[in-house]
Amino acid sequence: MNPLVAFPVVTFCLGCWQVVRLKQKEELITQLTNSFKNEPKDIDLKNLKKNEMVKVKGEFQQGDTEFHLGPRNFPQPPTGSVFSNQIGFGYFLISPFTLVNGERILVNRGWIHNSHKNEIAKRSLKNMFIPENEPSKNQWYSLDSEMISSLANTLPVVVEITSDEEIKSNPKNSILPIPKPPTIDLPNNHLSYAITWFGMCLFSSAMLFTRGGKRKFNKVY
Structure with missing residues (x-):
């Protein structure tokens, strides 16, 4: 032609x-x-739908390995904030979570600044341009739920904690994970x-x- x-x-x-x-x-x-x-429902592992709001009951176990997903910029709250992404980079903290029925899942607890990456671990109970994950170094550039769940002995289910509370202090100084806001972050x-x-x-x-x-x-x- x-x-x-x-x-x-x-x-x-x-x-x-x-x-x-x-x-x-x-x-x-x-x-x-x-x-x-929608109002969050109690999690049903047998009938779990992607992106639905759920409630979980259980606890984080002391001594469980935690996983750092990143580096990532600080997730901005939906109403805006006096703080910008210039605060630096951090990681999302992925932790194993034991439900009341004994089943174990993964929970994205939120964002933590890079300076507190190791400190939080002590206190705590893929796109073509993303590098390969390095499990031996606990360095996760993309969320590989299958691999992480096999290492953490959990189901390959990831629940993400969200919060619409306004951030009133510099996230860089927080030693606790800051949940992501319930917003849509999809490029269109x-x-x-x-x-x-x-x-x-x-x-x-x-x-x-x-x-x-x-x-x-x-x-x-």
């Missing part, structure tokens, strides 16, 4: 694909937004991508039409 013909076709298809991805992302964001509005750039692809399709189509419209004529005397 002539490249001049193929380019508009390919870019048009890519634009349509981004429109489909946009719809899927909007549906996911709506689902997550609605889940935050599909509309701009779709516009870009359709724009390229329109431009290349115009170029094709302009070139195709040119004809060479011999002079007739």
Whole structure:
């Protein structure tokens, strides 16, 4: 196929694909937004749904290995804060949690500043650009629930603690994990991508039409 013909076709298809991805992302964001509005239910490990609000009863066990997910910037509260991401980086603290029925799961307890990474452990009861996890160093760049649960002897279930309380002190000074706010943190750039692809399709189509419209004529005397 002539490249001049193929380019508009390919870019048009890519634009349509981004429109489909946009719809899927909007549906996911709506689902997550609605889940935050629902009252949390007691966790049901046999009928667990992704991104649903749950309540758990049990305890963190002294001596359990804790896992540090990061580095990550401080999660901003939904209402804004006087503190910015300039406070530096930290880690999300993932801890094994024993339910009242004896089952063990993983809990994301919140964000802790890098300077307290080791201190909190003493006090406590994957994208293509993310480096590989290093389990031997307890360094986790991405949340591999299967691997972490096998090391912690828990089910591959991760419950995330959230809180909408306003942060009134510098998070950098907190020695306790700061829960994430119940907000949607999903990038949604599909509309701009779709516009870009359709724009390229329109431009290349115009170029094709302009070139195709040119004809060479011999002079007739």
